[in-house]
Amino acid sequence: MSDTHAETVRYVATHELPALPAPVNTRGPAAWARANFFSTPRDTILSIIVGGLIAIGLWKLLPWLVFDSVFVAGSLNECREIDSGACFAVVTSRFNQLIFGFYPPELFWRPILAFVLMLVAFAPVLHDNLPRKMLWFSAVFPLLAYWLIWGGTIWGPLMIIAMIALAFVAFKAVAKSVNPVVGLLAAVAVGILWMLFLHDPIVSALSSAVNVGLEPVESSKLGGFQITFIIGVTGIVASLPIGILLALGRGSDMPTLKMICVGFIEFIRGVPLITLLFVASTLLNYFLPPGTNFDIVLRVIIMVTLFASAYMAEVIRGGLAALPKGQYEAADALGLNYWQATRLIILPQALKISIPGIVNTFIGLFKDTVLVSIIGILDPIGIMQPIRSSAEWNGIIWELPIFVGLVFFIFCFLMSRYSMYFERKLDTGHRN
């Protein structure tokens, strides 16, 4: 029967034919435009109206923004003599102030180095195919960055490391002999005692013996995007662990712990950030004894971190709540204790669900740092005013906010894209 067809059919395909390209009117840009913009008469009209508006806007805006704008000039008047467009010369001429504030120019290498090292420190956290040993550098980086930016003796950061090591030893010892919670308390106690009584004498003794250090730069010299990054990045990095702890505490069975966490979260969330900043900048001045040198930037960082932590806690609580109860029960059934279950089963899943919310909080925090301009810290928004008040640049209106907005957009956009990449990478599939 195998040759039946050979007798009845004149042609038999011996192999599959290659697919023909789609008809010419359903491919290419023209078809794409037709499908997306002109598929119905209503779409066509709307497309023409919107496209026209965009064209008119660009027609009006581009000459001012791009074609006629001036990038090099000594003052607004010079700009006006050169061309009629935007005077971005203010950005180029005051670029250092917008980026570094009043940081001494001969020391610019320090914040730049800190920024580069920050990228190195973030790398192993953001990409898991890098060697895990790099995490040690990430752990040391905060102190290194502090030392680079503020300068001073190297013994300060080194002694902080010593304090952390000591606190860890205390934790291990007490956790082994009593229990982990008491161990944690012991570690905190060691830290507090160290900072209160031992830190300053030891540091001053060591630095008088061997004086290794960088030229100190005080906080009032910091400004521009440098201060945005210092506050924003510190807040982002510190708020995530604090937020996780608060979220776990809020879901805890221990009534006191739960009450403290709920109270903290609700209190901080119930207060606008600007109020906390005013507390940091003015109210604390009344509480602290005269002559106390409690750095204003540090105060602001603490407030911003507390604020972000409360929001972070709620975001992560959402992630915890979204986990099926079976996950908790399965962890218990495996005989894991609370910390094992949390670390191995609960948090990896809860954090993955929470990524959009976490990054949302990060981006919000990063942008909220501009509120510090209201309490007189000259971040990019704050530093616009003294620049605009100078004789050369008085009369500048749009150019500075455009530049600052652009820089903020770039960094927030990068954060947002990274989070989407991260989500896709971690998508182990609950949806499909």
Added chain:
Amino acid sequence: MQSSTGTSGEITGQTALVACAPMSISTAAFPRTFLRYELFEQGNRKGCYPMKTKLLSLALGAAAIAMTGTVASAATLDDVKAKGFLQCGVSTGFPGFAFTDDAGNWQGFDPALCRAMAAAIFAGDSNAVKFTPTTGKTRFTALASGEVDVLARNTTETFSRDVDLKFTFGPVNYYDGQGFMVRKSLGVTSALNLSGATICVQTGTTTELNLADYFRANNMTYEPVPIETNAEAQEKYLANACDAYTTDASGLSATRSAFEAPNDHMILPEIISKEPLGPLVRQGDDQWADILKWTLLALITAEEKGVTAANADEMKASSTDPDIQRLLGATEDGFGAMLGLDNDWALNAIKAGGNYGEIFAKYLGTDTAVGIERGLNALYTDGGLMYAAPIR
């Protein structure tokens, strides 16, 4: 020594009372130093429960805020000398009055006064000063809490700020007042011709109220165009949304100077309100207030007498005018010592940035971009209000 021991014993007594007393006790009766002391002592005292003391300290903090600074820090001068620099509160930016140059240094009419003060205190070192930019919201707490030693931030002297907020104002260093700016093409030469005009005015300010008062008093009508910020005002005014723009005259000058064609606009001669701007310090330290006051008066006296930054040394050596001799410390009267400073205090203050007239000309005068006439701020001999009490 005797008195200081007595005082500290007394503080401790008061502390115990405050820390453990019911909250109804009026804390306002205690000077602020006690409050601070109390906050750090209370934790150790028996009978005061942490929660209660926390509430109490909050209440005390609130009381301190309500009082907004009754700091009687014993001797600001000693503190300043000990730390080696003057901490000066300035504006975050106001054309001519405070701005940063390309190198990031604070410049302007207000920082210049702080530099003169620093020079008077630190034997001619006009760089022994650090500037704290303050906003309209933080300026008074910054001064009251001791974050800055002196506030030179184009601040209008008013009754409530002097009496209720417990500050001491130095002499007025700039007499400002509300004015009007119009396009020259409008053909108006006096504010009295503005009846029926549309006027851009910042909402929620005394400017708005002054405007209403002025027009009512002169039986004129106007149509307000409410705006929020100076930048918005510039836009609206240039876009012909209003015939006139009203704000403080110094602000009008600065705004006008930033226009592409400033000569198409004019500031009308009428000034309809009083805005005496001056530097200020905390109330309760008369020596410190005197240093501020007499540094400024020395700068004005120097202008009266023709002493400039350039010729001050020479004048000290050669002048036979007894006023100049006393001002520059060429006599043995010891005025500097009476202030707690050295004999060259005024000489150094003048050499820091020049006399009052030089400072004015450098940052605000008609040769600058801001371009303000001396007007009320001329010496009394030129028909202005600058009249320095004699140094003798």
